[in-house]
Amino acid sequence: MTVLADMVPEQIEGPGTEHHLTFHDGTTRRVYVTEIETPFPDGKLIVSRTDLAGVITDMNQAFVDMSGYSPDELLGAPHHILRHPDMPAPAFADLWDTVLAGEKWHGYVKNLRRDGGFYWVYATVIPNIRHGEIVSLTSVRRKPSRSKVEASQALYLTMV
Amino acid sequence: MAPDRNIAQFSVSPDFGPELIASWFVFNTWLQRRVGRPIHLELFDSFTDQRAALAAGAIDLIYANPSDAAVLVRSYGFTPVVRPAQHPDEVVLAAPETSAAHAVEDLGPGTRLAQTDDPDVSMIARIMLEPADLDATNTTIVELDTYVLVAKALLDGRAEVGAFLDEAFDHLSPLVRGQLRPLVTSQISVIHHALMVGPRLAPHRDELAAVLTAMGDDPAGARVLAELGIDGWQPMEHEEAEFLIDLMDTLAA
Numbered sequence: 001m002t003v004l005a006d007m008v009p010e011q012i013e014g015p016g017t018e019h020h021l022t023f024h025d026g027t028t029r030r031v032y033v034t035e036i037e038t039p040f041p042d043g044k045l046i047v048s049r050t051d052l053a054g055v056i057t058d059m060n061q062a063f064v065d066m067s068g069y070s071p072d073e074l075l076g077a078p079h080h081i082l083r084h085p086d087m088p089a090p091a092f093a094d095l096w097d098t099v100l101a102g103e104k105w106h107g108y109v110k111n112l113r114r115d116g117g118f119y120w121v122y123a124t125v126i127p128n129i130r131h132g133e134i135v136s137l138t139s140v141r142r143k144p145s146r147s148k149v150e151a152s153q154a155l156y157l158t159m160v
Numbered sequence: 161m162a163p164d165r166n167i168a169q170f171s172v173s174p175d176f177g178p179e180l181i182a183s184w185f186v187f188n189t190w191l192q193r194r195v196g197r198p199i200h201l202e203l204f205d206s207f208t209d210q211r212a213a214l215a216a217g218a219i220d221l222i223y224a225n226p227s228d229a230a231v232l233v234r235s236y237g238f239t240p241v242v243r244p245a246q247h248p249d250e251v252v253l254a255a256p257e258t259s260a261a262h263a264v265e266d267l268g269p270g271t272r273l274a275q276t277d278d279p280d281v282s283m284i285a286r287i288m289l290e291p292a293d294l295d296a297t298n299t300t301i302v303e304l305d306t307y308v309l310v311a312k313a314l315l316d317g318r319a320e321v322g323a324f325l326d327e328a329f330d331h332l333s334p335l336v337r338g339q340l341r342p343l344v345t346s347q348i349s350v351i352h353h354a355l356m357v358g359p360r361l362a363p364h365r366d367e368l369a370a371v372l373t374a375m376g377d378d379p380a381g382a383r384v385l386a387e388l389g390i391d392g393w394q395p396m397e398h399e400e401a402e403f404l405i406d407l408m409d410t411l412a413a
């Protein structure tokens with residue numbers, strides 16, 4: 001089990017507010033969040049893969065660029081390194097229940113950047129099934145529409 | 161005429177321009193000389209016809225569209241041999257130069273999308289329209305046989321936006337291209353075609369991979385590659401095909 005380092009004010013871009021996240025594995029992390037949104041790059045996809053414990057094993061350049069972390073910081077880290085305090089925990093519980101049952105999951109996700117900023121994605125997560133067994137999980141994110149982001153934001157506000 | 165079952169049957173996904181038909185025949189000639197075995201190239205006008213031939217077991221070697229990878233591998237027992245190096249399938253969404261739209265988000269409900277039957281281009285186009293809340297419920301597809309006809313539909317005002325394979329867009333005449341405005345170009349980089357062998361040719365998979373990855377070292381081979389607009393072939397392992405299938409799966413619906 002990897003415990004993520006707390007965020008420190010020095011890594012934050014602009015004025016941030018402090019939050020304390022508790023993850024499903026019981027670990028905690030102090031994060032700072034700002035109101036600065038990074039727009040999803042047009043025409044790109046953000047791709048990452050994890051093992052069955054949610055530890056990042058592969059990613060593409062767009063994933064690195066959007067998260068603000070270096071590849072070294074991301075590989076081997078739990079995927080909740082991107083967890084934003086505005087995201088309700090039940091959304092992720094549903095994600096895990098769905099993919100471990102062998103199904104595809106879709107959802108709108110607000111992600112936290114290394115610099116405290118955020119970016120919205122439309123994410124699909126699927127189980128990678130080989131010889132009948134789930135061996136890993138892949139997520140592909142694409143650019144969400146503004147209307148879907150606003151609807152998700154309103155919904156999540158009622159859930160957190 | 162029924163295919164001769166003693167001759168390996170090769171086919172190419174029907175998404176390339178008519179100017180490349182002759183080059184694929186030259187490729188086939190080069191390949192059969194190299195492997196010392198007859199190979200028959202059968203081209204199809206449409207994906208529907210090609211898929212029917214696949215279902216009938218009438219294809220042993222195929223340069224496949226990524227949309228067909230899942231069926232090829234999981235239903236028909238195909239194995240990847242090589243993929244074109246640095247040659248991902250990318251898509252340009254373009255509007256007429258006179259359009260008020262400068263970005264996908266400027267397009268509204270009722271938009272008519274001109275496209276060909278190329279399945280991965282259509283899929284990527286659909287994904288690139290999502291940020292504008294455009295989907296099957298509020299757009300109309302105008303399906304045409306070639307990318308030149310897609311461009312023509314835009315210029316004639318029969319569609320507001322057109323989906324092009326990037327190289328097809330680049331190959332439009334400068335006059336036509338100058339009257340079109342790209343709204344967005346995909347930079348996905350992980351979706352690409354693949355050359356795959358079916359069960360009957362599977363014993364020759366490694367030999368084919370070796371011959372093809374060295375194709376650029378042979379002057380005649382290098383010329384064929386240049387004609388096809390391919391830099392060279394790189395080996396493709398089974399897991400890469402599985403990953404391609406997974407990616408396509410995350411993008412479908």
Ligand SMILES: Cc1cc2nc3c(=O)[nH]c(=O)nc-3n(C[C@H](O)[C@H](O)[C@H](O)COP(=O)(O)O)c2cc1C
Nearest residue numbers: 023024050054079080082083084092125137138139
């Ligand atoms: C393939 C894959 C991709 C994921 N991508 C994200 C992501 O981009 N952002 C995020 O907050 N959680 C993502 N998750 C969910 C996290 O693993 C995690 O469940 C979530 O951040 C909440 O943390 P917790 O479940 O450890 O409490 C992903 C999970 C998988 C399997």
